[in-house]
Amino acid sequence: MSILQFHTDRGAPRPIHTEIHVERLTLRAAADWQQDIAAECRRRRALSADLFDWLERRGLFDRCTVLAAMEAETPLLFRRIGAPTVKVLGMGWSRSMIGQPEAADPHADYAHRIGLEYAEAIGAGEALFNRIAVTGVGRPFVYTQALFGWEDRGRRAVLSAIDVQTIH
């Protein structure tokens, strides 16, 4: 169910003021299941479908969003959108974003800011953990993301394990 408000009959859309607050925390602050995912990614080192199967078997994949770029210098595209994001931004938005770059997201400020975190996770090849508070995209919400990135000959991918804390 979407919580976005669409104004279809008001002429030009009102500019949306988006505020994003990203707080970098240590992985110790993450939920147990987020820590489990980070540990498994670290253990496997390379990205494989086995990892996704592992996540599915443990019922954790629903909470994961994956973006990937299959060629160097091309933008990350949404390959999977996790249930928390579907719940916050809606099924329609989610379906329309599969195969699209983050930049196609109408909430450009938000996408850009989170994109920086993705790039950092890919560059680090290590788990990152953030607490993110957003206002101006749908209803205000707070969530944490455990990120893990991979790079393979210019191809990149990032997994975001999302724990929604609050929707106000």
Added chain:
Amino acid sequence: MRSTMIPSIGLTFAGAAQRIADLARDGLHHEYAPLEDKMLAAQPVTPLDVLAVLDRLLCPEIGLAGEGHRHAPALQRVRDALDTLLAGSEDADHGPFLADVRRWLKLEATIGAEGQDDADLIDSSEEAFRLAMQIATYDGNPTLAMAAKAILLWAGHPVACHPDSKPGALPFPPPVSAARKEDDALIFGLVADALRAVPELQVMLTSEAAVATESDDFGAAIASLADRAIPRTAPAVPTVITDAMVEAGATAAGCSPDAFRAGMTAALKMMEAA
């Protein structure tokens, strides 16, 4: 110029002759005898094969010459005449040219290796550059010239020098079908052509499989998401309407259970389509 492969021993005539000569010099009869039996039983095809067989027959340790056979001097003259004819042929400069290619590959493999000091690094880089220029300007046999250049380009290709591949070992190119990019497909094909055209180049590559010939886990992982781009369980849609649900719903809505069931079914249908 090529020597034919003898499948039963995995060596060319020329390679086998060399190996047998080395073993014979060391007196390792048990090791060279079976090799020599197989080599002498095989049919030579190219001039190099013939030369290799003659070399075995004339071996000073175990050949006819060593036994003082009266036909040995004549055979020696046949061998030398063949050698002279081959040396005068257009392929004569293959050896030194291929040695340059081999030397360049060796230098490239060691440049930047651990334990190499700055002076070594500069020397190696300069020599590698000089050799590459020499190979680039080589205007002998065009097939050999193109093949050698293809091998040098391959050695600098990202797939060939992937960090996970064995250091100092140049892999055979992956099959063209494994390429993800047009450029890669063309270079894989080009290198395969070069190795077919000049089989001598094959010994400069290792049989270690290139990383790219292994299954592409990264690509397979991302491809596997196509079927699970959106969680099947999101949003949670009940698939079974229980009697308890119908009873609670009908009571709350103040309608008959059948009316509520029909309403609930219609609503779920819309949710699935959303």
